[in-house]
Amino acid sequence: MKNMKKEKVYKKPAFWFFSIPPVGWYGVFMLMPLIMLWAFSFGSTNEQFQVVLTWTTKNYLTAFQPIYLKILLKTILFSALATAICLVIGFFVALYISFSSPQWKPFWLILVILPFWTNLLIRVFGVSTMLSNSGMINKLLEFFWNKIKILEEVLGWQILSGDYFEPYDMLYNYGAVVAGMVYVSLPFMILPIYSSLDKLDISYLEASLDLGASHTRTIFKIMIPMIMPGIGFGIFLTFIPSLSTFLIPDMLGGPNAQMIANVIQRQFGAGSNWPLGAALSFILMYITFAFFFGHMLYGARRDKR
Amino acid sequence: MSKKKRQNEPLNYSKHILPRLMFWFAVIMLFFPIISIVIYSFNDSKRITIWRGFTFNNYTKAFFDLGLREAFINSLTIAAASTVISLVLGIMSAYLLWRFRFWGRTFYGSMLSLPIVVPEICMGVSLLLFFNKVFGGISLGSSWPANLILIIIAHVTFCFPFVSMVISARINLYSFDQLEAAFDLGANEVRAFFDVVLPFLKPALIASAMLAFTLSLDDFVITFFTSGPDSVTFPVKVYSMLRFSVTPVVNAASTILIVITVLLTLGGMAVQKKVLID
Amino acid sequence: MIEIKNVSKTFPNGFQVLKNVSLRIEKGEFFALLGPSGCGKTSLLRMIAGFIYPDEGQVLIDGKDVSEVAPYQRAVNMVFQSYAVFPHMSVYDNIAYGLVVDKISKKEIANRVTEVVQLVQLEGLEKSMPSQLSGGQKQRVAVARALAKKPKALLLDEPLSALDAKLREGMRNELVKIQKKSAVTFVFVTHDQSEALSISDRLAVMRDGDILQVGRPYGVYEKPETSFVADFIGSTNLLPARLDDNNLVQIDGVKGMAWKLDHKWPRDMYITLRPEKVRLMVDAVPDKSHIMAQGVISVLVYLGEKTMVEVKLASGKIMKCSLSEYERKTISSLKMGKRVWCFWDEKDMMPLAK
Numbered sequence: 001m002k003n004m005k006k007e008k009v010y011k012k013p014a015f016w017f018f019s020i021p022p023v024g025w026y027g028v029f030m031l032m033p034l035i036m037l038w039a040f041s042f043g044s045t046n047e048q049f050q051v052v053l054t055w056t057t058k059n060y061l062t063a064f065q066p067i068y069l070k071i072l073l074k075t076i077l078f079s080a081l082a083t084a085i086c087l088v089i090g091f092f093v094a095l096y097i098s099f100s101s102p103q104w105k106p107f108w109l110i111l112v113i114l115p116f117w118t119n120l121l122i123r124v125f126g127v128s129t130m131l132s133n134s135g136m137i138n139k140l141l142e143f144f145w146n147k148i149k150i151l152e153e154v155l156g157w158q159i160l161s162g163d164y165f166e167p168y169d170m171l172y173n174y175g176a177v178v179a180g181m182v183y184v185s186l187p188f189m190i191l192p193i194y195s196s197l198d199k200l201d202i203s204y205l206e207a208s209l210d211l212g213a214s215h216t217r218t219i220f221k222i223m224i225p226m227i228m229p230g231i232g233f234g235i236f237l238t239f240i241p242s243l244s245t246f247l248i249p250d251m252l253g254g255p256n257a258q259m260i261a262n263v264i265q266r267q268f269g270a271g272s273n274w275p276l277g278a279a280l281s282f283i284l285m286y287i288t289f290a291f292f293f294g295h296m297l298y299g300a301r302r303d304k305r
Numbered sequence: 306m307s308k309k310k311r312q313n314e315p316l317n318y319s320k321h322i323l324p325r326l327m328f329w330f331a332v333i334m335l336f337f338p339i340i341s342i343v344i345y346s347f348n349d350s351k352r353i354t355i356w357r358g359f360t361f362n363n364y365t366k367a368f369f370d371l372g373l374r375e376a377f378i379n380s381l382t383i384a385a386a387s388t389v390i391s392l393v394l395g396i397m398s399a400y401l402l403w404r405f406r407f408w409g410r411t412f413y414g415s416m417l418s419l420p421i422v423v424p425e426i427c428m429g430v431s432l433l434l435f436f437n438k439v440f441g442g443i444s445l446g447s448s449w450p451a452n453l454i455l456i457i458i459a460h461v462t463f464c465f466p467f468v469s470m471v472i473s474a475r476i477n478l479y480s481f482d483q484l485e486a487a488f489d490l491g492a493n494e495v496r497a498f499f500d501v502v503l504p505f506l507k508p509a510l511i512a513s514a515m516l517a518f519t520l521s522l523d524d525f526v527i528t529f530f531t532s533g534p535d536s537v538t539f540p541v542k543v544y545s546m547l548r549f550s551v552t553p554v555v556n557a558a559s560t561i562l563i564v565i566t567v568l569l570t571l572g573g574m575a576v577q578k579k580v581l582i583d
Numbered sequence: 584m585i586e587i588k589n590v591s592k593t594f595p596n597g598f599q600v601l602k603n604v605s606l607r608i609e610k611g612e613f614f615a616l617l618g619p620s621g622c623g624k625t626s627l628l629r630m631i632a633g634f635i636y637p638d639e640g641q642v643l644i645d646g647k648d649v650s651e652v653a654p655y656q657r658a659v660n661m662v663f664q665s666y667a668v669f670p671h672m673s674v675y676d677n678i679a680y681g682l683v684v685d686k687i688s689k690k691e692i693a694n695r696v697t698e699v700v701q702l703v704q705l706e707g708l709e710k711s712m713p714s715q716l717s718g719g720q721k722q723r724v725a726v727a728r729a730l731a732k733k734p735k736a737l738l739l740d741e742p743l744s745a746l747d748a749k750l751r752e753g754m755r756n757e758l759v760k761i762q763k764k765s766a767v768t769f770v771f772v773t774h775d776q777s778e779a780l781s782i783s784d785r786l787a788v789m790r791d792g793d794i795l796q797v798g799r800p801y802g803v804y805e806k807p808e809t810s811f812v813a814d815f816i817g818s819t820n821l822l823p824a825r826l827d828d829n830n831l832v833q834i835d836g837v838k839g840m841a842w843k844l845d846h847k848w849p850r851d852m853y854i855t856l857r858p859e860k861v862r863l864m865v866d867a868v869p870d871k872s873h874i875m876a877q878g879v880i881s882v883l884v885y886l887g888e889k890t891m892v893e894v895k896l897a898s899g900k901i902m903k904c905s906l907s908e909y910e911r912k913t914i915s916s917l918k919m920g921k922r923v924w925c926f927w928d929e930k931d932m933m934p935l936a937k
Contacts, residue, residue: 009405014494018405022398022465023413029462030419033435037427040434092327099319101595108328115335117570121525121540122559125547126338129345134355136341183338186331202316203667206634207725209315209654210661211681211732221680225671244424246526251547261426268430268530278434281427292422314635315653 041278051274059279075260078174079242082181086238090189098197116187124251127180133167172254180248188237196230236295244284260284346556363557373558376542383453383538384521387460391517395468403476417466429530432459436531452536459531460521468513475509515573584610585631585736590640592626600626602792613762613769615779618789624772628738632661644735660729661738666721668713674724675709681732699727702761719750736768755782776816788812810935813855820856820903836898839874842929853935858905860931864924865916875926878902883919894925
């Protein structure tokens with residue numbers, strides 16, 4: 001039966017009926033644009049401001065100029081930082097949820113997933129209002145600042161300088177970008193860690209404690225190695241999207257704290273250097289693919305053991 | 306014997322201080338920005354972060370803002386159209402992969418996961434480039450809904466592979482014997498598909514339709530690159546409003562979108578639950 | 584020595600697993616906690632290990648109150664039902680895991696590991712990963728890992744239940760050998776009464792969070808104190824009985840009874856009689872010195888080393904009777920529906936309060 005299917009498949013009209021629309025759509029609207037973009041990355045602009053395919057590597061060389069390279073490295077660095085923060089918070093949150101009593105568990109999970117249902121743009125907008133000079137965090141700080149001021153008068157000490165509270169500039173720097181990435185990615189770190197923690201047989205942890213290991217040792221030597229698939233997947237789901245995040249640095253970072261995606265966007269907008277933008281896009285894509293395959297290889301090697 | 310206060314048993318990490326603290330910190334952190342948007346949508350002030358009393362004015366303003374309303378209708382139209390097209394293409398794609406063994410099958414199957422790995426920004430600029438170079442000379446018309454076609458194409462392109470994957474997961478549970486039984490009873494390929502395969506896929510169809518609809522409604526980056534000045538979706542409109550003047554009207558508009566997505570997701574979950582029970 | 588003093592425990596869901604339980608386990612004993620599932624035996628074991636803390640009462644190890652001492656600070660170690668052999672560590676690392684924590688020198692650790700590896704006969708497998716081991720080997724690793732810590736007691740939670748029947752019997756004898764050689768107190772949880780009888784020095788029978796009876800296997804088997812114990816340990820015939828005004832035991836349809844009990848026994852009671860104590864006679868009447876009852880064979884099951892017969896007595900009561908292969912051969916015409924005499928002696932019966 002299996003062999004027959006293969007031999008006669010091209011003669012069946014049904015095969016063509018089911019294959020042409022999706023494969024055609026995919027080829028035309030997914031692959032073609034990517035191939036064009038790839039070709040553009042080897043093009044250059046002529047006198048008529050038109051892009052011609054000259055097979056030049058100039059765009060890639062430009063992309064590795066210090067200005068772009070610096071942003072690229074910062075993109076990787078701050079994505080990694082956001083991932084690390086997510087990992088620490090996400091691990092404990094997942095730990096809390098998976099050890100909660102069965103009647104609370106689904107509720108806690110929904111609580112963590114709920115924010116993810118709102119539009120990304122709105123979530124980032126929310127973070128930006130929080131961090132702004134007149135935002136919630138500064139208001140909270142002002143409240144405490146004023147309380148300390150009153151305390152100062154009572155005690156007659158000088159703790160804080162200045163007569164009025166000066167709001168902290170928390171927006172438009174890389175700190176805000178990292179905060180935004182943590183905010184957006186946290187559920188993606190929590191869920192995979194939770195699901196592998198939930199599958200972990202408690203006996204392993206008990207055995208470790210029973211053999212005299214402290215909680216810290218049990219967590220690092222037994223729990224974490226055993227939930228590594230979940231942690232790896234969480235890192236993957238946090239780090240890879242962070243690398244190419246556009247909206248977060250656009251709204252929270254401003255011109256001072258850009259990521260690679262903003263540079264790409266500028267080449268297709270105001271900068272209008274499409275070949276360079278194409279080259280940067282492909283560099284970003286290669287980096288993404290490298291991490292993707294790295295993750296897959298790591299997973300395959302771990303499963304083989 | 307009097308009952309002492311007992312300390313927590315050793316292996317209940319939900320009672321340990323650090324996980325507990327982190328959990329509540331995370332929950333507060335996750336909800337605070339969203340809740341503050343909602344609260345300030347009732348703010349009677351021109352500035353969004355200075356509280357000047359309670360009002361519904363922002364909602365009336367948002368409702369009577371022509372641009373916002375148009376963008377909202379655009380978003381719904383695009384989401385509906387791309388859901389339908391994605392569903393058709395996704396079903397075909399999943400059925401193709403399940404039913405036929407053909408040259409390049411594995412390649413096509415793995416290429417379908419490309420939209421997960423390819424960064425949104427790269428997909429956005431590639432489509433921008435493609436539309437500009439290929440459709441650049443051809444006018445698709447600026448009148449509604451022709452002006453939305455490019456955005457719909459873009460949305461279908463990243464939605465239908467997801468639809469295909471969700472349906473594949475379901476169709477792989479289907480026994481080939483049933484299809485062969487249908488052939489044996491005299492059905493042709495098309496009849497067999499509609500009569501026996503499609504009904505089996507119903508739960509997956511609903512799930513993937515919901516997925517496609519929310520993906521389309523939520524998308525900002527790809528739409529941002531493929532929309533023109535006369536074809537703006539709700540998120541893109543909100544984005545440009547944020548760029549120019551940040552007033553509580555934006556909060557009101559955002560709140561409406563939050564409520565719609567939450568209702569859609571809850572409704573979808575309820576429908577899915579019902580279908581699964583049936 | 585482990586002492587449990589008036590321990591009670593209620594789970595957060597409101598289920599009371601232990602009800603005022605007291606128990607003393609002596610040094611060097613092989614002690615079994617026996618009972619059906621849900622009787623609280625595993626909870627009691629986990630309480631000794633330190634995974635659950637008692638609501639009331641105390642757990643003492645060598646006279647020290649450890650009721651709320653964390654498991655990693657207790658000198659007892661556990662062998663888990665699922666073995667819980669760490670899958671990402673080699674056999675050696677698994678066994679050394681508990682020793683590394685104790686900050687013992689590398690050389691000493693190696694010595695100790697070698698010692699227990701020999702004790703459980705795992706020589707040559709030190710470098711293997713758990714995924715390469717059989718169920719029985721994993722079990723040995725779990726035992727070795729716990730014994731390497733030189734615990735005051737080794738706690739075993741249904742250690743044989745995950746093994747197949749053939750392996751189980753071998754491992755059972757192996758555990759007894761290991762216990763005798765190491766001279767460590769073993770506390771063993773099981774729901775299998777034959778397992779408990781065959782390997783323990785003493786055992787406790789539990790039900791619904793209570794300890795019903797503690798004693799040596801022979802004593803518990805021969806002199807059950809409650810009908811539950813009588814029925815749970817081995818199989819038994821429970822016959823409803825009455826004490827008449829002269830304190831003589833009367834059972835419906837049973838002849839030849841002249842058994843006098845003291846007045847402490849209630850009027851309505853049970854008599855327990857082990858099936859292997861009941862003998863059968865076909866086509867003849869037993870000697871008058873026996874106690875006897877007549878009935879019809881309703882079930883006849885040949886089990887190889889023995890034959891189970893169920894006789895429906897005239898009173899309607901079923902009498903179970905276990906015949907050894909030798910006994911079966913002496914009775915020629917054993918058939919379903921045949922009228923037979925069941926007979927036994929007075930000393931074979933045990934009175935039980937209702």
